[in-house]
Structures are given as structure tokens and as C-alpha cells.
Amino acid sequence: xxxxxxxxTGPTPALIVRSVSGNLSVSGWDRPEVExxxxxxxxxxxxxxxxxxxxxxxxxxxxxxxxxxxxxxxEQVEGNASINLLLGGLRMSHVEGNVSLHSVSxxxxxxxxxxxxxxxxxxxxxxGVVEGNAQIVKAAGDVQLGKVEGSLNLEEVGGDxxxxxxxxxxxxxxxxxxxxxxxxAEGSILCEVPRDVGAVFSLKADGAIRVSDLGENRKVVAxxxxxxxxxxxxxxxxxxxxxxxxxxVQLRPIDEKEFVSTLEExxxxxxxxLTQQITAQIEAQVNELARQLDSKLAQLNVDDxxxxxIQERVQAAMRRAEERLTEALRRMEQRTxxxxxxxxxxxxxxxxxxxxxxxxxxxxxxxxxERMMILRMVEQGKLSVEQAEQLLAALSGSKxx
Numbered sequence: 001x002x003x004x005x006x007x008x009t010g011p012t013p014a015l016i017v018r019s020v021s022g023n024l025s026v027s028g029w030d031r032p033e034v035e036x037x038x039x040x041x042x043x044x045x046x047x048x049x050x051x052x053x054x055x056x057x058x059x060x061x062x063x064x065x066x067x068x069x070x071x072x073x074x075e076q077v078e079g080n081a082s083i084n085l086l087l088g089g090l091r092m093s094h095v096e097g098n099v100s101l102h103s104v105s106x107x108x109x110x111x112x113x114x115x116x117x118x119x120x121x122x123x124x125x126x127x128g129v130v131e132g133n134a135q136i137v138k139a140a141g142d143v144q145l146g147k148v149e150g151s152l153n154l155e156e157v158g159g160d161x162x163x164x165x166x167x168x169x170x171x172x173x174x175x176x177x178x179x180x181x182x183x184x185a186e187g188s189i190l191c192e193v194p195r196d197v198g199a200v201f202s203l204k205a206d207g208a209i210r211v212s213d214l215g216e217n218r219k220v221v222a223x224x225x226x227x228x229x230x231x232x233x234x235x236x237x238x239x240x241x242x243x244x245x246x247x248x249v250q251l252r253p254i255d256e257k258e259f260v261s262t263l264e265e266x267x268x269x270x271x272x273x274l275t276q277q278i279t280a281q282i283e284a285q286v287n288e289l290a291r292q293l294d295s296k297l298a299q300l301n302v303d304d305x306x307x308x309x310i311q312e313r314v315q316a317a318m319r320r321a322e323e324r325l326t327e328a329l330r331r332m333e334q335r336t337x338x339x340x341x342x343x344x345x346x347x348x349x350x351x352x353x354x355x356x357x358x359x360x361x362x363x364x365x366x367x368x369x370e371r372m373m374i375l376r377m378v379e380q381g382k383l384s385v386e387q388a389e390q391l392l393a394a395l396s397g398s399k400x401x
Contacts, residue, residue, distance in 0.1 A: 002037065002038065002039045003036075003037065003040065003042050004035065004036070004037045005035070005047060006035050006036075007047070007049055009032060009033055009054060009067065009070075011067050011069055012069045012070065012071070013034065013052070013053070013067060013071070014070075014071045015053070015054050015064075015070050015072045016053060016055045016056070016073045016075070017056050017057075017072070017073065017074045017077075018055060018056065018057040018076065019076040019078075020057075020062045020077045021059045021060060022058070022059075022078065022079045023061045023062075023081070023082075023097070024061075024062050024063075024074065024082070025061075025062070025082045026064045026066060026081075026082070026084065026086060027064070027065050028066055028067065028084065028087070029068065030067075031065075032067055033067070034054055034064060034067070036056060036063075037062075037063045037064075038058050039061055040060030044058060044060045045058050045062075067088075068085060068086065068087050068088070071089045072089070072091070073091045073092075074091070074092040074095075075094070076093060076094050077094070077095045077096065078096045079097045080095070080099070080114070081097065081098075081099050081100070082100045082102075083100070083104055084102045084103060085103045085104075086104050086105070087104070087105045088105065089106050090105070090106070090107045091107075091108045091109075092109040092112075093111070095109075095111070096113045096114070097113065098112070098114035098117070099114070099115070099116045101116075101121065102119050103119075103120045104121055104123075105121070106125075107123070107124070107126070107127075108127075109126070109127045110127075110129070111129045112127065112129065112131065113131045113132070114131065114132045115132035115135075115150070116132070116135070116136075116148075117134075117135045118134075118135070118137070119136075119137045119138060120138050121136070121139040121140065121141065122141070124141035124144070125139055125142070125143045126142075126144045127144070128146045129146060130145065130147070130150070131149045131150070132150045133167070134150070134151075134152045136155070136157065137153075137155045138155070139159070140159065142160045143157050143162070143163070144160075144162045147164050147166070148163065148165045148166065148167070149167070150166070151169070152167065152169045152185075153169075153170050154169070154170075154172065155171070156173075157173055158174070158176065160179060161173065161180075161182065162181075162182050163182075164184050165184065165186070166185075166187070167186065167187045168185060168242065169183055169185045169187070169188075169189045169190070169240075171183065171190070171191050172191075172192040172249075173193060174194060174197075175193050175197045175199050175236060176234065177234060178234065179234045179235075180235050181235070182237040183239070184238075184239040185238075185240045186240075186241045187241065188245075189205075189238050189242070189243075189244045189245070190245045190247075191238060191244070191245070191246050192248075193246070194248065194249070194250070195248035195250065196248075197248070199229060199234040199235060200226075200234075200235045201226065201228070201229070202224075202225075202235070202236070202237045203224065203225045203237075203244050204240075204244075205240045205242065205243055205244045206240070206241045206242065207222060207242045207244070208244075209222075209223070209243070209246075210246070211225070211227075211246045212245070212248070213247050213249070214246065214247070214248040215229065374388050374391050375388070
């Protein structure tokens with residue numbers, strides 16, 4: 001058994017996930033509504049909708065599709081948590097499993113008992129405790145890690161870095177002007193920076209300290225090494241109980257336009273995926289309704305009598321259904337154009353237009369026999385005109401909105 005519910009929220013809702021007994025999956029989509037789904041029964045899911053918030057608790061695995069600009073607060077997850085394409089802000093209290101973040105904005109996390117993986121973080125990332133390993137790739141803002149009990153891998157962080165690590169550290173940082181990086185590790189540290197970077201370097205280790213491909217090579221058996229390269233607009237401080245290896249590499253600085261472009265590619269990819277999923281759902285719903293109608297009509301014994309007035313009313317209803325479908329598609333295209341216009345005004349590159357939803361395959365036109373059956377049911381009072389409209393629209397392959 002599974003449960004699926006849909007809630008109208010607007011484009012920037014505040015969402016609160018109180019507790020999830022299983023795994024949590026959240027994906028952003030370009031719709032002003034929240035889809036809530038679980039494989040458990042209805043009693044395992046509690047959803048309360050307020051004027052501006054949606055509060056959710058689930059005793060099973062929980063899946064959410066939310067507007068991209070949602071603000072999300074997660075209090076307790078007993079399993080793993082996966083968050084994709086969420087640009088309104090994320091606050092997480094306690095996750096007992098692993099946490100995976102992809103294409104998110106500002107993030108605050110108190111405690112992760114498993115591993116943390118974050119990729120494409122458009123804002124700051126602040127984490128209290130990670131009991132496992134942490135991997136952070138492409139973060140545009142500051143990264144602050146209070147305590148990582150495993151190892152740490154950092155790549156392409158544009159803001160300041162501050163991290164306490166019990167294991168080993170491997171990091172690659174552009175050391176952009178004004179950037180301040182301080183990393184302390186109980187294990188060893190391997191740090192890569194651009195060969196031509198200017199900064200103040202402060203290295204302290206119980207083991208060996210080695211500096212290579214940064215002008216003059218340096219080596220210290222144990223102790224402290226401080227040196228400066230002009231222009232010294234950044235600062236790097238590394239402290240390790242093991243060894244430290246600082247080396248220069250051919251490293252490109254983080255390009256904001258490239259970062260935004262990567263994020264937009266992710267948005268378009270997921271929009272296309274969601275479009276395919278929605279289209280498949282519509283096709284499945286229409287096909288199932290048509291199957292049920294075929295079965296119901298086959299069980300009825302109706303004659304071929306026809307009322308001209310009833311036929312005219314039902315045909316008019318069919319035309320209205322087609323007009324509503326056409327208008328809905330027009331509004332969808334208009335919303336896409338408005339979003340692109342707003343992005344251009346805000347200085348962001350325009351997003352490529354997502355692929356239009358494919359038209360669900362139509363059944364063969366309604367036969368005269370089927371039409372006569374439905375009209376006869378209306379005449380006998382077994383169906384209302386509204387119900388007849390739905391039946392004919394479904395048999396024609398259209399979806400009444």
C-alpha cells in the first residue's frame with residue numbers, strides 16, 4: 001500500500017518535517033505545490049497545512065516534491081536524507097543516517113551520524129557534527145564544519161573554510177583574495193592551491209611538513225613553517241597531528257558564471273525528468289479510467305435511442321473540455337516565459353526552455369456505439385451531464401482539468 005497526497009502551497013512555502021522513521025527524499029520542482037508520498041498506509045503519515053506552512057511527520061520512508069524556492073526545516077530523520085534542487089534554504093537538526101545534498105542554497109545542519117556529501121552549494125554550509133566522513137564539492141559560500149569524526153574532502157570552495165577533523169584531510173582551494181582557510185586535523189593533510197597564488201601560509205604539524213611547486217620548495221621534519229607569497233591577499237592555516245603536504249597545482253579560480261551555469265544545467269535536467277514523470281502519470285491515469293469505463297459500459301444493457309437535445313449538450317461539454325486543456329497548456333507556456341524574463345532582469349543567464357510535455361497517446365475516436373450508450377445513461381438518469389462529459393473526455397484520450 002502507498003499514499004500520495006498533493007497540497008497547493010504557492011512558489012515559496014515554509015515546510016517543516018518533524019520526524020521520519022525511515023529515509024527521507026526531497027526534490028525540488030517547478031510547480032507551486034507539494035507532493036507527499038510514502039509506501040506506508042495512511043495512518044503512518046500526518047500532514048498539517050497552515051496558512052503559510054506545511055508540517056509533516058511519517059513513520060515510514062517519506063518522499064517529497066516541493067517548489068524549488070521552498071524553505072525547509074527537518075528536525076529528525078532516523079534513516080538517510082537526500083535533498084536535491086532546493087534553493088530557498090535548508091535547516092536540519094538530526095539525521096541518524098547519511099546526508100546527501102545536491103544543488104542547494106544555504107544549509108545549516110546540527111548533527112549527522114553518518115556521512116555527509118554536498119555538491120553544488122550556492123550559499124553557506126554550516127555543520128555542527130559529522131560522525132562519518134564528509135565530502136564537499138563546489139560550494140560558493142563559506143564552509144564551517146564544527147567536528148568531522150572521519151575524513152574530509154574539500155574541493156572548490158569559494159568562501160572561507162573552518163574545519164575540525166579527527167581523520168585525514170584532502171583539500172583543493174583557490175585561495176581567492178580575502179579568503180581565510182583554517183583546518184585542523186588529527187590525521188594528515190594534503191592541500192592543493194594554485195601555483196601562482198599569493199597568501200600567508202601557516203603550517204604546523206607533529207609529523208613532516210613539505211611544500212612543493214610553490215616557488216622555493218620547503219621541508220620541516222616537525223614543528224611550524226610560516227611563509228608569505230605576494231600579493232598576500234588570502235590566508236591558509238593548517239594544523240595536523242600527522243604530516244602536512246602543501247603543493248601548487250594548475251588550478252582555475254571558481255568562476256561565478258560557470259557555477260551558475262552548472263546549477264542551471266542541473267535544474268533543466270531535473271525539470272525534464274519531472275516532465276517525463278508527470279506525463280507518464282497522466283497517461284496511466286487516463287488509461288486506467290478508460291479501462292474502467294469500458295468495463296462498466298460492457299456490463300450495461302442499453303438501447304440505441306437517442307435524444308437530440310442531450311446529444312447536443314454532451315457534444316458542447318466535450319468541446320469545453322478540449323478548450324480548457326488548450327488554455328491550460330497556454331498558461332504553462334506563459335509561466336515559463338515569465339520566469340525567463342524575471343531571471344534576465346535579475347542578471348542571471350536565461351534558462352533554456354524545458355522540453356514541452358509530450359501529448360498523451362489518444363485512444364481511437366469514441367465510437368458511435370459508445371456515445372449512444374453514454375447518452376442513453378444520461379437520459380435514464382444514471383449519469384449527470386457532468387459525468388458524461390468526463391466519460392467522453394476520458395474515452396477520447398483527453399484529461400479534464
